[in-house]
Amino acid sequence: MALLRSVWSLFQPAPNRGVLLAAIVLAAIISVAILYALHRTLGPRGRRWLIALVTFLAGLFFGLEFFWPVKGDPAKNFLTDWIEPVSTMIAIIGAFTVGLGIYSLCQVHGRNVAQRRPGWHNSLTFFAAMLAMLVFGLWEHYLHLPQPLPEVVPWPKGIYEILFNGLFAPLQAATFSLLAFYIASAAYRAFRIRTAEAGLMMAAAFIVMLGQVPFGAWLTSSIPVDAGWAFFRLEVLGEWVMRWLNMPAQRGIVFGVAIGALAMSLRIWLSLERGTFFTEQS
Amino acid sequence: MxxxxxxxxxxxxxxxxxxxxxxxxxxxxxxxxxxPIRLPVVPSSATKGVYDAIAAVPDDKLVVISTDWDASTEAETAPQTQAIMHACFQHRKRFAIMNLQPPMGVKLANDLAEEAAREYGAEYGVDWCNWGYKYGYENVLMALGKNVPKAVGDDFYGKPVTELPMMEGVADIKDVGLVVIVTGLSAMTEMWIGLIQGPYGTPLATAYTAVMAPIYYPYLDSGQMKGMLVGAKGAAELEVLVDRPGKASDIxxxxxxxxxxxxxxxxxxxxxxxxxxxxxxxxxx
Amino acid sequence: MGSLEHANWFMRIAFFAMSAIIVGSVILAQRGRAMFIRRIPGLTAIEDAVGRATEMGRPILFSPGLDGINIVTLQALAILTYIIKLAAAQATRVIVAIRSPTVYPVAEESTREAYDAAGRPELYRPEDVRFISDEQFAYGLGTVGVMAREHVATNFLFGGFYAESLILTENGRALGAVQVAGCPDPTQIPFFIATCDYVVIGDEYYAASAYLTREPTLTGSLVGQDIVKAILIALAAVGIGLTTALGPGHFLTVWLGGGG
Structure with a gap:
């Protein structure tokens, strides 16, 4: 009984006590080792069941926490206190995969450089850029600590400023601004009144485009703001299109998408979708 | 043929x-x-909603401005942030900047706040502060609902927020009178509505890039959002309301x-x- | 209005009823009940687009969007699996451009499994599943770079896309690629429509795997979804009627609205 109590105490949300933390880490390692061993030793059928079981248990947590009746103020059930540690755990697992991404990048570009493939110097730039940002970014971070270490020399701050404010930020802004050019040419090319519906769409588009800018407001500025027909001022008409025509359509789409997401979640949670991620459906 | x-x-x-x-x-x-050929800008009801929501914040409560944008959308989101800060300073509402993603936003917004604060003679830590970039999306918001100082920890400069005079008496989300999200990222709204506005009833106003705005009208209509700034147009309209024609009007x-x-x-x-x-x-x- | 941190009774009933309908419909389909799915042009076009790449002897590019591992991305990977099986049968290369590090290992695994399932494991090249960058626009431009350098014949863009969508598709179009895109987010649909040859809209996106594979599990789920949608529309109509007749303060209206 004492043993059971001490085991149970491991699973209570508690401040980060050293021993408890070590025990949790140990338990996690053992669980992973057991799962790995099972995965290697079980046959295809057993493996499928194992994956289905783990998927089900993992998916159960958030659903159960949301639907289980709550008591008290703030309203809680027996799982509520676990939301934070479980979310943190998910974030940490996600963070590990960043390493995989960087490994993939280094693999592709490393091969380009090693085999002197066409454009290999671009790959070299990639390594230089990644290294520079990593080194000077970390350096900058250490300078920003409330008590910076005296041995950290401050001169790389200037380099970081050049890399971040001088290169990264303007490159990002410039890329986003490319969209203006793309949308102008795409709108010109794609917008043709081939049907009556396309005509309606174009009318709505013109109203919204003009309603969004002062030029549109200026075009219909002769209509007094408090007149009965002020509705026909372009900025009012534009907002009306957005609020009364666009909004119900958006709601409809969100409705359908949400149900689709629910169905997809159920299929994955209950491992119904075998054909795609697991083995072929018989 | x-x-x-x-x-x-x-x-x-x-x-x-x-x-x-x-x-x-x-x-x-x-x-x-x-x-430039300057034409007059007429504020829309969605923009007036943001302005009125800031004016209506009780004096003992904070405004939280979540600046979840970076250089890519700066042309729209920076003037929005700036106009919102002007509205706060003019109505003498204390505000805190915070940022969930992308981390660049918190530095860019800090520069804007410093500039506006100089104009009004406002003091850091008394009239405004910067909670900094907080990693963890939902986790941060869930924690923010229950305990603001604990969730925030240190400010942008690495100082514990509990040491800032304006944070005195700020315990949980009930001490926040309005959250304004300025963002170019789509998942932010759902997160704030699901974890803060819905559960605690904290008033919410938003500012989006023009391309994102259409999908958020349902929240405006349902009253979950008090107001919404739509792209540079929204920023220019708010600039008119705070009587500070700036970048957005040029844009x-x-x-x-x-x-x-x-x-x-x-x-x-x-x-x-x-x-x-x-x-x-x-x-x- | 009550707290939405946890479900109220109405939500519990609604959730379990909706889940029961969808799962029930899946079971019925698995037991052999025939179910009808209408034609979705964007998805029918996938086969032709793969065929075009084969004819031209050039690779295909697939982008699963910007999102991390979520429902949208998993659906994109299901479509990727289908495309790889088609392409592998014709020995056409598929390059997968990844933005999210969390998606990378899953995409790699799905790709390898798809080549195995198609009976052509030797065609799998690890460097064809590429992590481009987790920075939105670096990903956009990096992927365009891949399109240009590899002379892709066909671009498939399925997943969560944002402002980079137009950078990808306008450049893809300028490079002469056939483009098929699908995204559940309505903000990017207009850009895709202006620049792509075929677009899968809204919840058609979630119908994709069912439509493409015609597996009973998936078609059953799709039909279940439609039944749920019909019920929700009816409920919305009831809600409108009740609010109009009884007023927004009536306990029934409040309860149906998620309060209480």
Missing amino acids: DRSPEGSFWHRIQRIPRHYIYLLLAGVVAWQLLF MNVQSWAHVLIIALIIVGNLGYLLARGRRGERAS
Whole structure:
């Protein structure tokens, strides 16, 4: 009984006590080792069941926490206190995969450089850029600590400023601004009144485009703001299109998408979708 | 059978090479930046909603401005943030900046706040503060609902927020009178509505890039959002309400004529299409 | 209005009823009940687009969007699996451009499994599943770079896309690629429509795997979804009627609205 109590105490949300933390880490390692061993030793059928079981248990947590009746103020059930540690755990697992991404990048570009493939110097730039940002970014971070270490020399701050404010930020802004050019040419090319519906769409588009800018407001500025027909001022008409025509359509789409997401979640949670991620459906 | 010459004028104006279109647009933008034709801006009800929500914040509560944007959307989101800060300072509402993603936003917003604070003689830690970039999306918001100082920890400069005078008496989300999200990222709204506005009833106002805004009108209509700034237009409208014509008003001049150019191009393309089709019809008959 | 941190009774009933309908419909389909799905042009076009790449002897590019591992991305990977099986049968290369590090290992695994399932494991090249960058625009431009350098014939864009969508598709179009896109987010649909040859809109996106594979599990789920949608529309109509007749303060209206 004492043993059971001490085991149970491991699973209570508690401040980060050293021993408890070590025990949790140990338990996690053992669980992973057991799962790995099972995965290697079980046959295809057993493996499928194992994956289905783990998927089900993992998916159960958030659903159960949301639907289980709550008591008290703030309203809680027996799982509520676990939301934070479980979310943190998910974030940490996600963070590990960043390493995989960087490994993939280094693999592709490393091969380009090693085999002197066409454009290999671009790959070299990639390594230089990644290294520079990593080194000077970390350096900058250490300078920003409330008590910076005296041995950290401050001169790389200037380099970081050049890399971040001088290169990264303007490159990002410039890329986003490319969209203006793309949308102008795409709108010109794609917008043709081939049907009556396309005509309606174009009318709505013109109203919204003009309603969004002062030029549109200026075009219909002769209509007094408090007149009965002020509705026909372009900025009012534009907002009306957005609020009364666009909004119900958006709601409809969100409705359908949400149900689709629910169905997809159920299929994955209950491992119904075998054909795609697991083995072929018989 | 279509025997109309593909090289005819009406066909050619349907296929203006994209490089010319790019050049035309760049020309219009440069023209309006150098020699702007200023037109009046009329505030919409969605923008007035944001302004009124800031004015209505009780004096003992904070405004939280979540600046979830970076350099890519700066042209729209920076003027929005700036106008919101002006509205806060003018109504003497204390505000805290915070940021969930991308981390760049918190530095850019800090620069804007410092600039605006100088204008009003406002003091850091008393009239405004910066909670900094907080990693963990939902986790941060869940924690924020229950205990603000614990969730925030240190401010942008690494100082515990509990040491800031304006944070005295701020315990949980009930001490926040309004959250304003300024963002170019789509998942932020759902997170704030799901974890803060819904559970605790904290008033919420938003500012989006123009392309994102259409999908958020349902929340405005349902009252879950008090107001919404739509792109640079929303920022320019708020600039009018706070009587500080700034960057957004300049951007609106540019945008006005860029929209006119795009509309003109669409009309030209369609004229070509309809007239070329008409000729084909004539020939066929 | 009551707290939404946890479900109220109405939500519990609604959730379990909706889940029961969808799962029930899946079970019925698995037991052999024939179910009808209408034609979705964007998805029918996938086969032709793969065929075009084969004819031209050039690779295909697939982008699963910007999102991390979520429902949208998992659906994109299901479509990727289908495309790889088609392409592998014709020995056409598929390059997968990844933005999210969390998606990378899953995409790699799905790709390898798809080549195995198609009976062509030797065609799998690890460097064809590429992590481009987790920075939105670096990803956009990096992927365009791949399109240009590899001379792709066909671009498939399925997943969560944002402002980079137009950068990808306008450049893809300028490079002469056939483009098929699908995204559940309505903000990017207009850009895709202006620049792509075929677009899958809204919840058609979630119908994709069912439509493509015609597996009973998936078609059953799709039909279940439609039944749920019909019920929700009816409920919305009832809600409108009740609010109009009884007023927004009536206990029934409040309860149906998620309060209480």
